[in-house]
Amino acid sequence: MSDEANNTQVAPGVTEDGSERHLLSARKVTVKYDGIKEALHGTTLDFDAGVVTALIGPSGCGKSTFLRCLNLMNREIPKCVVGGDILYHGRNINTKDENLFELRKSIGMVFQQPTPFRKSIRENILFAPKRHGRIGSREEGDELVETSLKQAALWDEVKDKLDQSGFGLSGGQQQRLCIARTLAMKPDVILFDEPCSALDPISTFAVEETIRAIADSGICVAIVTHNMEQATRVSDRTAFFYMGDMVETGTTKQIFSAPKDQRLADYLSGRFG
Structure with missing residues (x-):
């Protein structure tokens, strides 16, 4: 748990001078199903x-459940109740009044299985921006398509077939198309839920490079992964979850080289998992 979470002198999510502390923060977040079973215990983590x-x-262990809290996806599960505060730009978004349509423009998500729309590659990219009124001309649309596909390292592979179906692409290309589609909304947070679990090693490498490049451009990234090597390759920080608890968090180097909690050490050594 972040030491900053224990600071009771100022409002959560802001520093003493009133400036933003973290882009996204969870404060004592819990998840209950059917009002009884608590799948996630009080979890505090910063991004x-x-x-x-x-x-x-x-x-x-609760890691995907927690990830889905960050853009309020758990709200769409019947009888699922999320407690605690989820601070985005210092503002608690875990309220019944939060506009999900607006929120998910800024907090995008990429899922385990590639989910391209049954549309052309071009229309996959432009669908959400058009819906939100962000495209004013054909030229703007063309520029956004090219920029988004380049950010997802897919442009060179598809630039001559933009009007073909996204379903004609390989699995790895479809996943990068989904990433490009997310990037087209210009989010400042992207959540990845096991984005490479259905991909071959070559496609996995391409997606990992894309994720790293996205973060290097200034976007906040959270990724759920079962692949320990993947975590060490792409992440700066790591959080270990076990039986609904966030047990330990720190820099990725520290987590993997000098774990403090025995449960984490046992997990990394392959004793369970």
């Missing part, structure tokens, strides 16, 4: 611009 934070742990 910053330009930083990749990996969420690791065995299956069913």
Whole structure:
């Protein structure tokens, strides 16, 4: 848990001078299903611009549940209740009044399985920007398509077939198309839930390079992964989850080279997971 979470002198999410402390913060976040089963216990974790934070742990430990809290996706699950504060730019978004349509322009998400729309490559990129009224001309649309696909390291592979279906691409290309589609909304946070689990090693490498480049451009990234090597390759910080608890967090180097909690040490050594 961040030491900053213990500072009770100022409002959570801001520093003493009133400036923003972290781009995105969870404060004592809990998740309950059917009002009884608590799948995630009070979890506090911070996320910053330009930083990749990996969420690791065995299956069913709460890491994906926590990730889905960060853009309020759990709200769409019947009888799921999320407690605690989720601070975005210092503002608590975990309220019934939060506009999800507006929020998800800024906090994008890429899922485990590639989910291209049944549209052309071009229309996959432009669908959301058009819906939000961000495209004023054909030229603006063309520029956004090219920029987004370049950011996702896909432009050179698809620039001559933009009007073909996204379903004609390979699995790895489809995943990068989904990343490009997310980038087209110019978010400052992107959440990745096991984005490479269905991909071959070559495609995985391409997606990992894309994730690293996205963070280097200043975007805040959180990624759930079961792949320990992937966490060490792409992340700056790592948080270990176990049985609904966020057990330990720190720099990725520290987590993997000098774990403090025995459960983390056992997990990294392969004793369970």
